Amino acid sequence: MDYINLLKNNDLKVTPQRLIIVKELDTKGHMSIDDLYIALHSAFPSISLATIYKNINVMINKLFIQEVKIPNEKSVYELAKEEHAHALCVKCNAIMDMNLDVSKFIRKAETLSNYSLSKSSVIFSGICPTCQMS
Amino acid sequence: MDYINLLKNNDLKVTPQRLIIVKELDTKGHMSIDDLYIALHSAFPSISLATIYKNINVMINKLFIQEVKIPNEKSVYELAKEEHAHALCVKCNAIMDMNLDVSKFIRKAETLSNYSLSKSSVIFSGICPTCQMS
DNA sequence: ATAATAAGGGAAAATTATTATCCTTAAATA
DNA sequence: TATTTAAGGATAATAATTTTCCCTTATTAT
Incomplete structure (x- = not known):
């Protein structure tokens, strides 16, 4: 870059x-x-x-x-980059980007909420591969 | 309650x-x-x-x-309640809960990341119905 | 119901986080 | 290279959050 x-x-x-x-x-x-x-x-x-x-x-x-x-x-x-989701390790705080297509989700959310939705903030929490071993 | x-x-x-x-x-x-x-x-x-x-x-x-x-x-x-997603109105700041099933998403995220994921924080942003009219 | 204990409330101090100010210095442009 | 313009650094100011202190009050066990 x-x-x-x-x-x-x-x-x-x-x-x-x-x-x-x-x-x-x-x-x-x-x-x-x-x-x-x-x-x-x-x-x-x-x-x-x-x-x-x-x-x-x-x-x-x-x-x-x-x-x-x-x-x-x-x-x-x-x-800044294409919209993406994050995986967070609650043990070591490592954060990983994931190219997850949220468009289906957004459309479902629009139906449920009647909001007109354009952006998303998605963070999943758990344990990263390294910390799973220790 | x-x-x-x-x-x-x-x-x-x-x-x-x-x-x-x-x-x-x-x-x-x-x-x-x-x-x-x-x-x-x-x-x-x-x-x-x-x-x-x-x-x-x-x-x-x-x-x-x-x-x-x-x-x-x-x-x-x-x-605290069942896991759910949020819709946020960027105009009036209204926040709405949505019962959106994220389990499929989490599984896909686990595949992509190799993390073991259990929790999610999902916020979609846009315009609420009321603000769409004004 | 009463006494003893533990906990909450409020005020203010202490910490932490963020922003503004001012002066010096470095970067961009002609 | 000279000029201008904006950035960096130090510090003060502000804002946000947490903690401390002391007194009051609610709870629990008589």
């Missing part, structure tokens, strides 16, 4: 801090504010939490990252 | 404040901390926010109420 153009295309200045944020989100998949702070701190020992918050918010406003609210956990952030 | 026994069965003292909290949650369905504060304030003008928080937390620990984390909104709380 071209992190530089991702920022440029969204009219954001390309700074080393921002590059690391998007790279971390891209390679790790899901990170909390604290995760990002720790990750950036090794490259920029003087980084401020405010910088993390400011950048997360500006990127959310530019619509290329998204917040994922997780039951009983702190929110994590991910690069 | 027998609010008194709901509290007693969970080893909680039956107080007027708690009765109103569970009654509000039962009749309104979903309420935020602030909603509850406003609702209790009319009956108990001197009530403290701390009382709301303490009771919500103790009820969550007793497992008879649950937090619902909503994208772009503050969390709301509801009485």
Whole structure:
């Protein structure tokens, strides 16, 4: 992925801090504010939490990252991508994306609710393969 | 619903404040901390926010109420019930419960993820019938 | 019903999370 | 390269949540 153009295309200045944020989100998949702070701190020992918050918010406003609210956990952030569902491990907090087609579900939900529904937030919780073995 | 026994069965003292909290949650369905504060304030003008928080937390620990984390909104709380999905109106914030059978979905998700999955958090967003008309 | 005990309520302090401000510095553009 | 514009960092301010303290009240066991 071209992190530089991702920022440029969204009219954001390309700074080393921002590059690391998007790279971390891209390679790790899901990170909390604290995760990002720790990750950036090794490259920029003087980084401020405010910088993390400011950048997360500006990127959310530019619509290329998204917040994922997780039951009983702190929110994590991910690069925007096709709508998908999440599997959460309640032991190790690993989060996995799943390309699950929710369109049937949405249509059923529309019938049940009479709402006109367009977006979904779907999180399943359980135990990941690794933790199942231990 | 027998609010008194709901509290007693969970080893909680039956107080007027708690009765109103569970009654509000039962009749309104979903309420935020602030909603509850406003609702209790009319009956108990001197009530403290701390009382709301303490009771919500103790009820969550007793497992008879649950937090619902909503994208772009503050969390709301509801009485625990059978697993269900939520429809959220992004205009007026109305939330509706839907008895949607997610078991097929969970099984598909287990196949895709190799996780062992047991719980789900499903929120669809759109426009409620009322707001569709205006 | 009464006394003893445990727990709740309220006020405010303490913590934690998030945002704003100000100044310095770095990035973009001509 | 000079100019402008916005970003980063430090810190203060604000907001949100949790905890502490003390007093009152409900519950339980006489």
